[in-house]
Amino acid sequence: MALPxxxxxxxxNPHNRFAPTRSVAEDDGWYQDEVPPSRTTEVRHELAKSVISRNQSPDVGFDRSVNPYRGCEHGCIYCFARPSHAYWDMSPGIDFETRLIAKTNLATRLEEELSKPGYVPKPIALGINTDAYQxxxxxxxxxxxxxxxxxxxxxxxxxxxxxSLILRDLDLLGELASLNLVSVAFSLTTLDDELKRIMEPRAAAPAARLRSMHALHEHGVPVSAICAPMIPMINDRELEHMLEAARDAGAQSAGYVxxxxxxxxxxxFEEWLRAHFPxxxxxxxxxxxxSRxxxxxxxRFGARMRGEGVFADLLAQRFQLAIKRLGLNSREGFDLDCSSFCPPGRQMALL
Structure with missing residues (x-):
C-alpha cells in the first residue's frame, strides 16, 4: 500500500463526487521505474463575492464564520473540511492539501459586510473550515x-x-483581548510527535501548540483546548493527559469531538489506517x-459530534470527570463583548 x-x-486523490467522468489506471504491460510521489503546494487566488458564512447548526457555538483559505496544507487525514474541496472540482484527497485557494480580497469584502446598515454583530469564528494560520x-x-x-x-x-504562527499576531490579539473581543482555542490531537507526524504532517508539534497557548495566556488572551478528533484505539487513551497539559499551559476550558x-x-481514513496501523x-x-x-x-445534529453507544458514553464520562478535576469548565473571558461594535465613521450608540 502506497504511503503518502x-x-x-x-x-x-479520489474523484470528487460531482465529477461527470472518471478515469481508471490500467497496466498496459510497459515496464517503468516507479517515480517517488511528490506534490508541491499550489495557491490559486480567488475574488470572493462574500466572506461571512452563516450556519444554523445547534452543534456549534457560533452562527457566522470567515475562512480566508480553501483547502489546508496541514494535511490532517481526518479533516472534516476535505469533502468541501469537491465543490471546486478538486479531490478531497491530496488536492485538498496541495491545491489551495486564497481569498485575496477578504479584507475589502469583510469591511463591506460589517459596514452594511442593519448589521447586527455576533462573534465571528475565524478559520473554522480550514486553519486560518496554515x-x-x-x-x-x-x-x-x-x-x-x-x-x-x-x-x-x-x-x-x-x-504556532498565531504568535506572530500577539500584538493584535493582546489588544483585542484587553477589549474582551477575542478568544483562542487550540486543537490538540496527541502529545506523541510521531503520531502527529503521520496524522497531521504540516501542523505544529504538540509542544509548540502548548507553548503558543501559554504565550497567549500570558498576554491576557483567553485560551481553551479542543481535543479533536478523538479516535478509538489511536489517541483516545491520551485524553486526560492532553487536558492536563492544556491546563498547565493556561487553558481555562476544554471540549472534545x-x-x-x-x-x-x-x-x-480507512486507507490511512491500513497503511499505518494494519x-x-x-x-x-x-x-x-x-458509535455511529x-x-x-x-x-444528525446532537449526535454527530459525540456519537452514541458504549464507547462514546465512556469517552463522555472520562471527559466530564477530567474537566471537573482540572477546573477546565470556566467561561470567564469567553463571553465576548458585542456592545462596542462601531464601524469607522459611525457614532457608537449611547447605552
Missing part, C-alpha cells in the same frame, strides 16, 4: 488583515488553530461504527 509523500497526509498565511497575511479589521470595528471573534467521517473522508485497523473501524449506529458516520 513526505509531509502529506494521504497518497490518494503555512500560506505567512505570505498572504489574510488572517492578520481580518484581525486588524475586527480591532478597528471593535468586532468580537473566536479563533481555532493548531499552528469524536471522529467524524462524512463522505470521502471515510475512504481516505494490525488494529479493523478494530478501530468497528468501534467507530458502533453501525455506519461510518451519523450526520
Amino acid at each position: 509523500p513526505r509531509g502529506r497526509g494521504t497518497a490518494s 503555512p500560506i498565511e505567512r505570505e498572504h497575511r489574510l488572517t492578520r488583515q481580518a484581525l486588524e479589521i475586527c480591532l478597528r470595528y471593535r468586532h468580537p471573534l473566536h479563533l481555532i488553530t493548531k499552528s 469524536l471522529l467524524r467521517l462524512p463522505l470521502e473522508i471515510a475512504e481516505l 494490525e488494529r485497523a479493523a478494530h478501530v473501524m468497528s468501534l467507530i461504527r458502533q 449506529g453501525g455506519k461510518n458516520y451519523d450526520s
Whole structure:
C-alpha cells in the first residue's frame, strides 16, 4: 500500500463526487521505474463575492464564520473540511492539501459586510473550515488583515488553530483581548510527535501548540483546548493527559469531538489506517461504527459530534470527570463583548 509523500497526509486523490467522468489506471504491460510521489503546494487566488458564512447548526457555538483559505496544507487525514474541496472540482484527497485557494480580497469584502446598515454583530469564528494560520498565511497575511479589521470595528471573534504562527499576531490579539473581543482555542490531537507526524504532517508539534497557548495566556488572551478528533484505539487513551497539559499551559476550558467521517473522508481514513496501523485497523473501524449506529458516520445534529453507544458514553464520562478535576469548565473571558461594535465613521450608540 502506497504511503503518502513526505509531509502529506494521504497518497490518494479520489474523484470528487460531482465529477461527470472518471478515469481508471490500467497496466498496459510497459515496464517503468516507479517515480517517488511528490506534490508541491499550489495557491490559486480567488475574488470572493462574500466572506461571512452563516450556519444554523445547534452543534456549534457560533452562527457566522470567515475562512480566508480553501483547502489546508496541514494535511490532517481526518479533516472534516476535505469533502468541501469537491465543490471546486478538486479531490478531497491530496488536492485538498496541495491545491489551495486564497481569498485575496477578504479584507475589502469583510469591511463591506460589517459596514452594511442593519448589521447586527455576533462573534465571528475565524478559520473554522480550514486553519486560518496554515503555512500560506505567512505570505498572504489574510488572517492578520481580518484581525486588524475586527480591532478597528471593535468586532468580537473566536479563533481555532493548531499552528504556532498565531504568535506572530500577539500584538493584535493582546489588544483585542484587553477589549474582551477575542478568544483562542487550540486543537490538540496527541502529545506523541510521531503520531502527529503521520496524522497531521504540516501542523505544529504538540509542544509548540502548548507553548503558543501559554504565550497567549500570558498576554491576557483567553485560551481553551479542543481535543479533536478523538479516535478509538489511536489517541483516545491520551485524553486526560492532553487536558492536563492544556491546563498547565493556561487553558481555562476544554471540549472534545469524536471522529467524524462524512463522505470521502471515510475512504481516505480507512486507507490511512491500513497503511499505518494494519494490525488494529479493523478494530478501530468497528468501534467507530458502533458509535455511529453501525455506519461510518451519523450526520444528525446532537449526535454527530459525540456519537452514541458504549464507547462514546465512556469517552463522555472520562471527559466530564477530567474537566471537573482540572477546573477546565470556566467561561470567564469567553463571553465576548458585542456592545462596542462601531464601524469607522459611525457614532457608537449611547447605552
